[in-house]
Amino acid sequence: MRINGEYVIKGAREKVYELLQDPDFLTKAIPGVQRLERTGNDTYEVTMKASVGPISSTFTGTVQISEQRPPEFYRLTIQGHGAAGFVRGTGTVTLVEVPEGTKIVYEGETDVGGRIAQVGQRLIQSVARKMINDGLKVLEAVVSGQ
Amino acid sequence: MAEKLFGSAIRRREDPALITGRAKYTDDLKLPNMAYAAILRSPHAHARITRIDTSKAKALDGVVAVFTAEDVEQSGVPGQIPVGWLLPNMKMPPRSLLAKDRVRYVGEAVAVVVAEDRYTAHDALELIEVDYEPLPAVADPAKAAQEGAPLVHENEPDNIAFDWEIGDKEATDQAFAQAAHTVSLELVNNRLIPNAVEPRAALADYDPINGKLTLWMTTQNPHIHRLLMSLASLGLPEHKIRVIAPEVGGGFGSKIHHYPDEAIVSWCAIQLGRPVKWQATRSETYMTDAHGRDHVTHAELAVDENGKIIGLRVHTYANMGAYYSTFAPAVPTYLYGTLLSGQYEIPNIHCRVQGIFTHTTPVDAYRGAGRPEATFVVERLVDAMARKLGMDPAEFRRRNFIPPDKFPYDTPVALQYDSGNYEGALNKALEAAGYEQLRKEQEEARKQGRYIGIGLSSYIEACGIAPSAVVGALGAQAGLWESAIVRVHPTGKVTVYSGSSAHGQGHKTTFAQLVSDMLGVPYDDIEIIQGDTDEVQYGWGTYGSRSAAVGGSAIAVSAQKVIEKGRKIAAHLLEAAEDDVAFEAGKYYVKGAPDKSLTIQEVALQAYLAHNLPPGIEPALEAVSFYDPANFTFPFGTHIAVVEVDPDSGEVKLLRYVAVDDCGKVINPMIVEGQIHGGIAQGVGQALYEGAVYDENGNLVTGTLLDYAVPKARFLPSFELDRTVTPCPHNPLGVKGVGEAGTIAASAAVVNAVVDALAPFGVEHIDMPVTPEKVWRAIQGAGK
Structure with missing residues (x-):
């Protein structure tokens, strides 16, 4: 499954970049995150609850950050699993300075399996998009609030 | 009997129980001290299992036990799921009750939880930790047949299970070479999911005192399941397994097959010494009931x-x-x-x-x-x-x-x-x-x-x-005859035992119709028993549209034998030669003297009293037959x-x-x-x-x-x-x-x-x- 999109935020690119790698901020911003800890320089451990259609499940997994070029680019490699299935994938985040502030361009490719794939296949993309948008709104609020 | 029932559109005797909700399906059955099983299934189509940790699941309140392939192996049972039809040179990869090192399709059973209630069992599934190392998978048969496709069975050189042919290739090629016109089509026959209205279920009860397992399950063929459970999966002797098909809510073939799940549940009941029930969810049936076509x-x-x-x-x-x-x-x-x-x-x-x-x-x-x-x-x-x-x-x-x-x-x-x-x-x-x-x-x-x-x-x-000898020569590891016992009781009521096993077809109605006509006994005086290996002699079950032609014919042969035995007794009692006694509409009478007669009910009573039987005739009135069609x-x-x-x-x-x-x-x-x-x-x-x-x-x-x-x-x-x-x-x-x-x-x-x-x-x-x-x-x- 491919997920991509872009979003423009009124705020400095450095600030956006910093927040996007701040565990405390991410815990607040991403819906359902229960725990997000930095366990290595570029590695985070995550526990989150996610609902796709009738399926609701807790996932645990890791997020690895690589190819960092602050404040404009990084790559994410995620893998997670829970009783309802698994997710694995990679994605990139590019931050571009634009007159209105910072444009966030994200692109990703994920494999989803297990019960969420069986029952929720048709819904996964819209659920993922909604989670990203909710997170971005929080990001916008935080950035513009400062 | 005034009217012939054979050919008559009478209402099904099965339906009142079904439409009033009184019919008992496997999941309706409850036994004292019963526990509930839930099965953990692979979310991956192909993966190596590198670690299974069941400790958290075991620690959950209400969980009785959690088992994996290792436990089944250590118990020393055969633990296999066999194949019942062999073709020349076919590959024979093994299949075990629970996956051990590798999973090969989404839904393959990996572990089983037994708990005090169904909810706890399902909750505990979420606490089992399995580390999978995902491997490449292939789902399309044409792609899987190509060289270099991911192997389903890693010890085999390719994914071609068998390569079978029939007919004369040379002659056919020649016909095409001489043809005036030819057409060709590329056809995909789409994969289907059976969707029986009742998902599969099993309730296993093991009596450790006499070593006997009773297994109620959603089956179209209880004797085949008993045979395969005994030989390949559990290792229990055949006479120590009783398989019962209670009401079964449809099958369309999906309840012919011997799946790991019912065997796992049985094995759990034996391990734990208490009854264990498993009811598949609809999602499980989608992942595990054998699909069709493709x-x-x-x-x-x-x-x-x-x-x-x-x-x-x-x-x-x-x-x-x-x-x-x-x-x-x-x-x-x-x-x-x-x-x-x-x-x-x-x-x-x-x-x-x-x-x-x-x-x-x-x-x-x-x-x-x-x-x-x-x-x-x-x-x-x-x-x-x-x-x-x-x-x-x-x-x-x-x-x-x-x-x-x-x-x-x-x-x-x-x-x-x-x-x-x-x-x-x-x-x-x-x-x-x-x-x-x-x-x-x-x-x-x-x-x-x-x-x-x-x-x-x-x-x-x-x-x-059919017949059994022919299908045997083609590779069937099964016979395809059917058994029937027609038992006339002392009061003239009749019980028929059939090796067919209905799961919605209405056998209790149609079989009673044909017996009623043959014996001249009222329809309501006839009971049909099927779907129980302790009651029925043997049976190959219901599939392949065989029940009327094979099961019904077996009943007809037994009913005819009953009529013939009754004729001997009637002739003796009527003091007539056997050849002079006719049988019609439930009555034996002397040809030419129809008032010298006995009803089949009167003959049945005399057969049981056995006070005055002809020489060489055993008491009672019943017959068994094993009908193998031509x-x-x-x-x-x-x-x-x-x-x-x-x-x-x-x-x-x-x-x-x-x-x-x-x-x-x-x-x-x-x-x-x-x-x-x-x-x-x-x-x-x-x-x-x-x-x-x-x-x-x-x-x-x-x-x-x-x-x-x-x-x-x-x-x-x-x-x-x-x-x-x-x-x-x-x-x-x-x-x-x-x-x-x-x-x-x-x-x-x-x-x-x-x-x-x-x-x-x-x-x-x-x-x-x-x-x-x-x-x-x-x-x-x-x-x-």
Whole structure:
């Protein structure tokens, strides 16, 4: 499954970049995150609850950050699993300075399996998009609030 | 007995319990101290299992035990799921109850939780930690057959499970070389999910004092399950296993097979010394019930200059899934290749079938089992050829039918058809449909830009598969006879024990009808017992439309034996010679002196009292028989579908459906019609709506009833049914089978109708399910 999109935020690119790698901020911003800890320089451990259609499940997994070029680019490699299935994938985040502030361009490719794939296949993309948008709104609020 | 019950559309005695909710299915049964099992299933189509940690699940309050493959292994049981049909040179990868190092399809069982209640058992599944190392997977049989495809069984050189052929290749190639015209089609026979209304379930109760397991389960064939449980899975001696089929809510083949789950539940009950129940969820049935069909086929037909068929050539990749299900190897071979002669005289046929392992749920018999696939190939080719020759499809069929005077007819693909009158059924169907008029209407409609299509399907069915020696020679690890005991009690009431095992077919009604007529005993005085290995002598069960032809014939033979024994006793009591005693309508009487008579009830009482029996006659009045038929039975018929296609949206509307079937003599017309209705609905379902879809990674993406479209009643018109009656010449009842006929005929009839509707666009084929999108694309893509 491919997920991509872009979003423009009124705020400095450095600030956006910093927040996007701040565990405390991410815990607040991403819906359902229960725990997000930095366990290595570029590695985070995550526990989150996610609902796709009738399926609701807790996932645990890791997020690895690589190819960092602050404040404009990084790559994410995620893998997670829970009783309802698994997710694995990679994605990139590019931050571009634009007159209105910072444009966030994200692109990703994920494999989803297990019960969420069986029952929720048709819904996964819209659920993922909604989670990203909710997170971005929080990001916008935080950035513009400062 | 005034009226004959044989042939009478009496209401089913099964229904009052079913429609008032009093019927007891497996999940309705409760035993003291019963625990509940839930099974952890692989979310990966292909992965190595590197670690399983059950400690958190075990620690959950209410969990009784958690077991993995290692525990099963350590218990020392055989722990295997065997295959019941062997083909020459087939690969034989092992299959165990629980996956150990590797999983090979989404849904494969990995661990089992037993808990005090069902909710806890399911909650505990979430606490089992399994580390999987995902591996590449392949779901499509044609792709899996290619070199370099990910291997399903890593110790085998490729995914080709078997490479089977039937017919004469050289002669067929020669026929094609000499043909005046040939047509060829690439056909995908879509994968289907059975969708029995009751998901599979098992309740196992082990008595450690006498070492006996009682297993209530959703089965079409309790004795086969007992045999395989004993030999391959549990290692318990056969006489220490009792398998009972309580009410079973449909099967369509899916409850023939021996799955790991029921064996796992039984093993848990033995380990724990307490009853354990498992009820599959609907999602589990989608992942684990053996799927049906899934063929990728290249097929060709050749005719001479007179439009007579001279050759048929077929190559098929048949998806087996990740492992062989119980009778899987038979379905795309002996139940498919042997049916490719259809209703036609085809002098040369060659068929090659490669069974292919893929990272998908195992595939096995599903209503029709091989025969719908064969009918689809033959009837699509026949229509394609008729179009190529510019001939009416009915006329092309007529020209090539096996004529009635050629029976018994030996096909070039091993079967001997015993009887048939194909043109008779075709003509009746054409008449019922008003074929000539329909063609005119089609013509008129086209002028108005409306696209009506008329599709024919003249099918042959081979059911009541037999005799045992022949199917044994073809690889069956089973016999295909049936047992029956007819027991007349001292009061003249009757109990019949049949090796058939109904799961919705209405045997208790139809079997009682035929016994009532034969013995002249009131219908209500007859009880039918089936589906219990401790009560029934033996039985091979209910599938392949065999219950009336084989199970019913066994009952008829036993009833006749009872009549003959009664005659000896009656003759003795009436002081007449046995030859002078006639039996009619429940009464023995001396020929020429009808008032010198005894009822069968009076004879039964005397048989039990045994105060005055003729010399050499044992007490009691009952008989057992083991009936092994001389041949299959060969039902046939012609179905006609009329559709209208909206060229803008691609939507297909089924306007009419006419079916003329010949299933021999009919015991209960209402039940026969019910079978045809259900069969057509499933065949139309395959043609227009249903399709199990796996994504590139082997995820089943049609995993619910939301994503997998089972037809609803409102999608279907009122079916127009009629019959011809060509009795089966070799069984005592003259009956054939009808459980699968509708499914076998319908998908070809509907697709032929759609392709016919789209003829003006030059569309030559559309794969099933014929969705609006596919129709629309076909219209856009075809050179108008």
